[in-house]
Amino acid sequence: MLEVRGLSVRYDSVIAALEGIDFAASEGRIVALLGPNGAGKSTLLKAVAGMLPFEQGEISAGRVEFGGVSLKGKHPAAITRAGIALVQDGRQCFRNLTVGENLRAASFRHAEGSAERLELVLSYFPILGEFYERPAGFLSGGQLQMLVIGMALMLQPRLLLLDEPSLGLSPVMVQSVFAIVERLHEELGMSVIVAEQTVPRLMEIADDVYVLSRGQVALHAPPQAISEDDLQRLYLS
């Protein structure tokens, strides 16, 4: 459903962050996007979600297609409407607004059915219901991660992009985040791309693994075919 061919991305017209990436995520799959710091994971997700122009980045070559339709040059608003939701790194939400307002803000793009979706989100993350009237800035890291995933769900995506959701979370929290990803995939049939540095748990639920290194695809294989040693080698190179 997502097709990336020969994608190159530059920042500030000079810094090459991605060089000729081929990447695909098919319907109903969980794809792991691995790689060390600065490999280009976030850049790839931003390119798909249309966020690059707002960070002095641009697609200098290649194609990005979702369901056969090109996403190049589209505004993030149009891309969310097409069915892609990006959960950015750093748990980007509206910290001065209440949890409820955060979720409401995420439902403008798909107003119809938003009441049902809110119920769904609150059933996945009961804690958000408990803190509904509180400013999001008061939430802990793990609760914020649930909020931003909840906000992405309000956008009613068919493809969910998660950028380092486990960063800075306790091991227990990491487990529950991935449990949620698995449930979204199984219960809602959602396709998910998860960018992470290293997470054994992610390898267990992923259908397909890409490892990026210095802006290129260093390895593409099913998770069973990738050993701990392979990863070590790629990360150190």
Add this chain to the structure above:
Amino acid sequence: MFILQLIVAGLAVGSVYAIIALGIVLIYKCSGVVNFAQGGYAMLGAFFTYALTTAGLPSAAALVVSLLLMGVVGALTQTLILRPMLKAPVVAVMMATLGILIIFRAICLLIWGPDQIGFPKLFPDGSIEVGGIFMTYNYVAAFLLSAVLCGAFLAFYRYTPLGLMQRCTADNTRAALAVGIHVSNQVTIAWTASAMLAGLGGSLLASLNGLSLGLSNIGLVAFPVIVLGGMTSLPGAVVAGLILGVLQAVTDGLLTPAIERVLRDYTEIYSVGALQQVIPYALLVVVLLVRPQGIFGSKESERV
């Protein structure tokens, strides 16, 4: 009694400062740009109202049409001049707003000349008396209109979907984009609303003090107001506007005459000039020394 009289008059003028300052805060919140042209928008709005009334429109209609025209001017200046500067540093955009101020002044100079203009009566002559305090209809109307507009605007910002999008944009642009909000449209909306607020404020001020190019200097009074209010707080701007209006009125009515009386008794000096014009900046300096984040501001939160 006299001091109460001054306070009431000060509140009326202060409420007008408040609506002009609200616009600056609105734009600053969602784009980080301090709009130095706000006084220019106020002046332009007053000239529009003047032109429309002299063309024969009743004052209510003139105010409404001028309000709408100012919305158009705000939207146009943002889209034509500032939107192309999307990637420019914020400081460059602020310089552009100074340019807008100069252009507005030049246009008004060309059309209406440099002299003070007798502003048409927007409100009937006469005054009301409550408990010994007199207020002309002019002041009553200025106070009521700005109070209603302030209230309506704050309610819009707090309770409507569009207000929520404004607050999202102000809070975190990256997150706003990711949930599908067109951030640049929100900035245009902020400019539109801000120009309308300024235009009405300018018309009301002109109805109190008369109209000339000098009205654009009101922008300089608005800055102490927003700093006092904490830059990003809309209610803060309102309260600070009221405080400043009252301080100016009391200075003008009590402090200046008192100082001048003392000076006259002991020296050859007869006047201390327009002391009330110095008050905003004196207050600004004091606030910046004691509480740099303003009365209502919080410490600068992380900006992404």
